[in-house]
Amino acid sequence: MATSTIKKKTAAKAPKVEEVQSNGAQAQRLEVLKTYKLYIGGQFPRTESGRYYVATNRKGEQLANVCTSSRKDFRDAVIAARGAQKGWAAKAANNRGQILYRIAEMLEGRRSQFVDELMKQDSTKAQAETEVNLSIDKLIYYAGWCDKYQQLFSSVNPVASSHFNFSVPEPTGVIAAIAPQNNSLLGLVSVIAPAITGGNTIIVLASESKPLCAITFAEVINSSDVPGGVVNILTGKPSELATQFAAHMDVNAVVFCENDELIQKDIQEKASLNVKRVLLYNDVDWFSDKGESPYFILDTQEIKTTWHPIENIGSGGGKY
Amino acid sequence: MSKSNKEVPKLKLNQGWNYAPAPESASHVKLKDKYDLFIGGQFVKPTSGKYFDTINPANEEKIAKVAEANTADVDKAVKAARTAYDKVWKKMPPKERGKYIYRIARLIQERAREFAVIESMDGGKPIKEARDVDVPLVANHFFYYAGWADKLQYAFPNRIPQPLGVAGQIIPWNFPLLMAAWKIAPALACGNTVVLKPAETTPLTALKLAELIQESGLPEGVVNIITGFGETGAAIVNHPGIDKIAFTGSTDVGKIIQKAVAGTNKKVTLELGGKAANIIFDDAPIDQAVEGIINGIYFNQGHVCCAGSRLFVQESVYEEVIQKLKDRIETLIVGDPMDKNTDIGAINSRQQLDNINKYLKIGADEGAEMYQSSCNLPGKGFFCKPTIFTNVAQSSRIAQEEIFGPVLTVQTFRTDDEVIEKANNTPFGLSAGVWTDKGSKIFNLTTKMRAGVVWANTYNKFDPTAPFGGYKESGFGREGGLHGLSAYLKV
Incomplete structure (x- = not known):
């Protein structure tokens, strides 16, 4: 094939017209823009509410129209997560490991796309690369x-x-998490990974101000042998959905990562409706070593103790 | 009422069934005529200039020539490992170390079929076992330990675990690639570098692994694989630059190694022989137990250190079990390891076949009754019919010594106490099997067995997460799981 060069234009908002040189012939083509939708039960639906908000960069330039998820979207996601939880937990631990590794492989393969998106959302190239690597x-x-x-x-x-007599950890069940709001990808991955490692399924609300990577990450999940419903990703407003996350009667744990004491208290109160586990990660630096540990897995585990009788006859042990 | 008076229906599983040949193709396998030593990331000619043949035990044909490493070669390999340890591997961030091991795991998965075929050709094991057991376990073992590389401090609370340095690893011929994985994966994950010697009759999959490791981009010298005989192994054990010896093989050689390293600072783990009791209680699901007995002793031609070679049957079900066993071994297909229907492949070497035949004679001379399947054996290659000895005395040599072949001895018992006593009456202590419907009895037995692995209502199960290793003269140290890490760390 002859070499083709794509001349990049930097305008983020306007549909791009790119010059493509192929076999020496000049041609004009229009860049196809992505529609950012939700990720529920392995599908990419739009919000049932039809609402949207405009994601912008620091300069106020429009990046995309993003779904403003509704309470109903969240309920749909919980149904999907609940449906997938048993099967996901029943998978061999080794198999879950292979699937998480596959997510990493897919993410590595699409790293430049994520770097691009992070840069659109105001990261420098170095920051973007660090975030994707981490x-x-x-x-x-x-x-x-x-x-x-x-x-x-x-x-x-x-x-x-x-x-x-032995005790083993088992997954808590369905987790509803509001992803860290100050970054687009790393915080999202940091709350999803430990939950699904432990056999839980999860509904995550992406960063409101930096939502682009969340939906692109859903595409990565979708191509990584992760069963539909194990990870569900919503975009929208934490101020609107936090209370729904905490109040839903078929959710077992809720994760919140911001320093907003009013929302924290609201979540803690609503969680008492069905004794949800409340996990507040407001002081975690997801970029540091402290941002990953097996204790994040333990946070969404229950401990089960089993008693089994030992028939205490025979004395042949220990003699030889 | 005694169950033994009951008429036992005869199984006729093999009648009317004729299996067409189903040979696995070896056409996709890439093998060279001659293999050199893998030292410092390169294949290098042996200082000795000597090569030996590795043959296919199923047809006695030569597959390839393999280099014989002498003391100078061992020295070169140890130095390469030391350099890699000092300059690269111990300094590498644990996360990156782990990612190399993940790469090896993935490459094995990609090339699984090739490895399975070569394993079967070089060692004689049935292709279905190499394909469904050995190679998947190999990939999983690397995958499992890859994940530990950056998590070691969680395995040893209040400690900062440190690698040992250069590990010398000597492995047997019964699970050549699997044993290489059991040795290399945890050693690398813990930050050590490796000099590994596969057995002289089965060097090929380890050498293919060396090629794969080259392909993975693992820094040069982190893994060195050298081939040779016992003298090569001895040179590794005695080399002053080695910090750790990991050996899997016979108890006799294990004792020599333990003695040889006395007075040095070398850390040692030994996984040695076994003579496992497989215990069938009268409340066991008998048909499942019979399958477990068959799997326990005839898996991999009985070349298994944890083979269930001593069967203990409760008297009340003795006749039923023996009849079912005899019927069942009639159905076992003995022959070409590369045929996908083969249950029992080739004995690994002429030497091992002679050793097994020696024990068959000893058993008969000692007055035990021998029963063998009526199958025909191939005209070429090393084969042995599946064999059962009944009327075996506890003191009989065939019940005391490890035969390492498809030979089962049968004894009976009446009480739990009696069988615990008999089962533990051996210098070995690698594994045991218990078959009963009663959970409380299982836990009584597992508590009382002096063995490192006890299988209940199953047998010969392996998993990278599950520690494996022996009590008593079956060796010390564990491989697999969290406990397998301590073999390669200062904590």
Whole structure:
């Protein structure tokens, strides 16, 4: 094939007209813009509400029209997450690890797209590359945990009676999370990865001001053998949805990462409706080493203890 | 009422069934005529200038020539490993170390079929086992330990684990590639570099692994793979530049190694022989137990350190179990390892076949009753019929010594106490099997068995997350799981 060069224009808002030189012939083509939709149950629907908001960069230039998810969209997502949870938890831990690793592989393959999107959303090139690298490595990190956290958090309990007694972690269930709002990709990955590592399914509300990477990340998830419904991504307003996340009766845990004490209190109160676990990650620097650990996995685990009798006859042990 | 008076229906599984040949094709396999030593990331000619043949035990034909490493070659390999350790590997951020190991895991998955075919050709194991057991476990083992590389501090709370340095690793011929994975994966994840020697009869998959490691871009010298005989292994053990010896093989050689490193600072783990008891209680699901007995002793021609080679049957179900066993071994297909229907492939070497035949004679001389399947054996290659000895005494050599072939000894028992006593009456302690419907009895037995792995209502199950290793003269140290990390770390 003859070399073709694409001349880039920097205007973010206007539809781009690009000059394509192919086989020496001049041609004009219009760039096709992406429609940013939601990701629910493995599908990419628009919000049922039909509402949207305009995502802009710091200069106020329009980046995209983004869905403003409604309470109904969230409910749909919970149904999808609940439906997928049993099957996801039942997958072999090793298999979940392979799937998380696959997400990292897909993200690596599309790194330039994410770097572009982050730069559109005001990151410098270096910042964008760091954020993408950390996101990929974080997925690898949690892929490794899929078949290891159990060994850290399980125990065989030396009870006094003649019983084999052991405790193991099991997933809490369906998690509703509001992603860290100050970055587009890393925070999102940081809340999704530990939840699904532990066999939970999740609904995440993307960063309101930097939503582009969330939907593109949904495309990565969608091509990584992650069953539909395991990860569901919404865009919209935390101020509107936080209270819904905390109040929904079929959600088992809610994650909130901002320093807003009013919303925190509202979430904590609503969570009491069905005794949700509330996880407030307001002081976590997702770019630091503290932003990843098996304790994030443990946060959405329940501990189950099993008692099994030991028939205490026979004395042949220990002699040889 | 005694169940033994009941008429036992005869299984006729093999009648009317004739399997057409279903040979796996080797056409996609890339093998060279001659393999050099893998040292410092390159294939280099041996200082000795000597090569030896590796043959296909199923037809006795030569597959390739393989270099024989002498003391000078071992020295070169250890130095390459040391340089790689000091200059690259111990300094590498753990996350990046892990990513290299993930790459190796992925490359193995991509080339799984090629590895399975070569494993079968070089070692004699049935292709269905190489394909469905060995190679998937290999990939999973690398995948599992890759993930530990940046998480070691969580495995050892209140410690900052440090690598040991250069690990010398010597592996056997029964699971050549799997044992290489069990050795290399945790060693690398913990930050060590490696000099590995595969067995002389099965060097090819390790050498193919060397090629794959080259392809993965792993820094030069982090893994060195050298081939040779016992003397090469001894040179590794005795080399002063080695910090750690990991050995899988016979108890006899294990004892020599333990003695050889006495007075040095070398850390050692040994995974040695076994003579596992497989215990069938009368409340066990008998048909499943029979399958478990078959799998326990005839898997991989019985070349398995944890093989269930001593069967203990509760008296009340003895006749039923024995009849079903005899019927079942009639159905086993013995022959070409490359045929996808083959259950029992070739004995790994002429030497091992002679050793097994020696024990068959000992068993008969000791007064045990021998039963063999009526199958025909191929005219060429090394093969042995699946064999059962009944009327075996606890003191009999065939019940005390590891045969490492498709030979099962059968003893009976009446009480739990009696079988625990008999099962533990061995210098070995690698594994055991228990078959009963009663959970509380299982836990009684698993508590009392002096063995590193106890399978309940299953047998010969392996997983990268599950520690494996022996009590007593079956060795020390564990491979697999979190516990497998301590073999390669200062904590």
